[in-house]
Amino acid sequence: MDAPVTGRRPLRALLVDDDEEARSRRAKRLGTQGYDVTQARNSESGIVLARSTRPEVIFVHLGGVGSPALDFLQKLRADDTMRHIPVSMLGGQGTGRLKELGLHAVSGAGW
Secondary structure, eight states: OOOTTSOOOEEEEEESSSSSHHHHHHHHHHHHEEEEEEEEESSSHHHHHHHHHEEEEEEEOOOOOOOOOHHHHHHHHHHHTTTSEEEEEESSSSSSHHHHHHHOOOOOOOO
16 A cells, blocks of 8 residues: 655554554554554454544554454454455465455565
8 A cells, every 4th residue: 555645634544463563663664654553453453443543544464374364354344334444464464365355465574
């Protein structure tokens, strides 16, 4: 997901990541790219915060094999008030399965 254009208000972003150290690093990086970041430590708090903060984009990194990331996405898409929010998966989380669902993963150094 491209960073927002400078000179405009920051986009409200939700970062859902179960690794505290990585979440902090990713939130800082997103902040330097112009996002106003709210952080969630797991999928449950991510759903609650998505409902309450109404982010304009959600970044998700929830563990590896068997992660709750796909469950999070299913809950998000099942809710009429949140299904429109763009989601970017961070890292290499089951990219084959994500492609089957019409999603993509953002990967590279630092994510």
